[in-house]
Amino acid sequence: MADILKRDERIPEHLAGRRLDQAAAEMFPEFSRERLKSWIQQGELSLDGRTVRPKDKVFGGERLALDAQLEAETRWEAQDIPLTIVHEDDAVVVIDKPAGLVVHPAAGNPDGTLLNALLHHFPALAGIPRAGIVHRLDKDTTGLMMVAKTLEAQTALVEQLQARSVSREYDAIVVGTMTAGGTVDAPIGRHPKDRQRQAVTAGGKPAVTHYRVQERFRGHTHVRCRLETGRTHQIRVHLAHVRYPLVGDPVYGGRLKLPAGAGESLKTLLRDFPRQALHAHKLRFTHPVSGDTVECRAPLPDDIFLLLDALRQDREGEA
Template identity: 55%
Template sequence: MKQTLIIPETHKDERLDQTLAKLLPDFSRTQIKEWIEAGTILMNGQPVKAKTRVKGGEMISVEVVIKPQPVWEAQAIPLSIVYEDEALIVINKPAGLVVHPGAGNADRTLLNALLHHAPALQALPRAGILHRLDKDTSGLLVIAKTPAALKDLSHQLKKRTLLREYQAIVWGTLISGGTVDAPIGRHGLQRKRMAVTESGKQSVTHYRVAEKFRAHTRLKLRLETGRTHQIRVHMAHIHHPIVGDATYGGRVQLAKGMQPELIQQLRQFKRQALHAYALGLTHPETGEFIRWEIELPSDMKALISALREDMKRSRQ
């Protein structure tokens, strides 16, 4: 599909990719930038760069190239839907459910379940999934149901106005909250792991103490950025890894005098004790800010109960 347009003078001195994102609202700025770099968008018949400043009056020709979307199978997998309307869905993802098909997980994912629930999502990139949770992290995710909602929510995610809050149980006792501002990238030797590295992308995690135990702390955390394994890597970086995290947490750590019930809980906790308990966003159609919050899953509640009992008995 090919179309032409003239840049209005009201956009003078703007970047070309910014201007076209406004003039072509059905497409994201990222998609437009890819087309510019591929040479399918021309200015006055010539290739151009995305950062070029426009003056107004330029003729733009756009050769729209839509990449075919993979055809995923719709599968009848139960979903815990917290909220749904014409624009979006909010899901409470259980631990153990992979979000998107990939190597080793061709199907039986959240995406396959979403396509069974709302077949029209097949037409959207990644079936409208904006952000991910690790397989063994539980909690809230938002899915866009329309191209307009996907673009709006993606913009909120990029501008860091989409609120994502977590609870975690970590090893060690933290005295107070703080912020971890440390870049994250691929581990130099173990490519399936992430690590704090100078060559990584900026990554910022804010945390505060919710509850202290004898040798553990329950934290509430807020993501400012959203890198792969970000909270897990950052907590390990400050030497307070998340309980149950086999990748970044190391061995089970036992404190002197720890109650047998707690020892059993810790040894049997086979996933990272991390839960996305709160999600907030500006609704793409109404403009209203909405916040959702859900309870901790039963396995984390049981662990917290054992930690409280251990601390209670240590004081007797």
């Protein structure tokens, strides 16, 4: 039996001037744009009680009401892909995502994704939007992701993310020796010339990243980053913006820099590091049913662990 969805919210003033489908996507991020557009066209997502078009502009303050049936997603295949489960209960599962695993099917990645794996391990997620996924990690970023197992849990977790009450911390290895931690408060949007990239831009969405130094090396730094917001590529863009790009970042990393006098083993590791050196190591949120605080941690993956070890050896050899 299909679940009945009912939501009734006012459109925030900051979305004034946006298309209805764009405003709906920001207000209800747990649903795909395709599904929201379909609901608008069918009159199941209405504006002040009226059926309108996806392209119609909103002014802010209108009532956006959703009254729809949620059918199971049938276009995605369940696939037996191994998952590392860090926490599981009746409402939430937290997984430690490996490098190379795309989160959601898209052009170029129609299957072999985390979503396909979730449908295999938890078949009931076929009835939840995006198989319960409420936030994402880039393909080559490792670490913790929370997934909702019920509609109620998904709504609650999305609301926590929007309220910035979910704590997400990341380990990152950056190029350059930082003198101190800090905060990057700079809006992020699409790059004006390269639509495949993000950039700090005046017209972007608010984005805040806090970072602190964990360990310094001769030409690199291990930092811990804490997100207030969750924009696409946020840590990668923000750290590159303050001129400390991530090791191995193919998009924002810039030219390869090697410490003067580094040994061949470290040079090889830095040249061949296969991805951005970024790992979501800690996740803390309020359980959507019990109200208890849930905190999960994921150990460093082998590639970052080995890189840190090589950087320490290089530093000690220089002393």
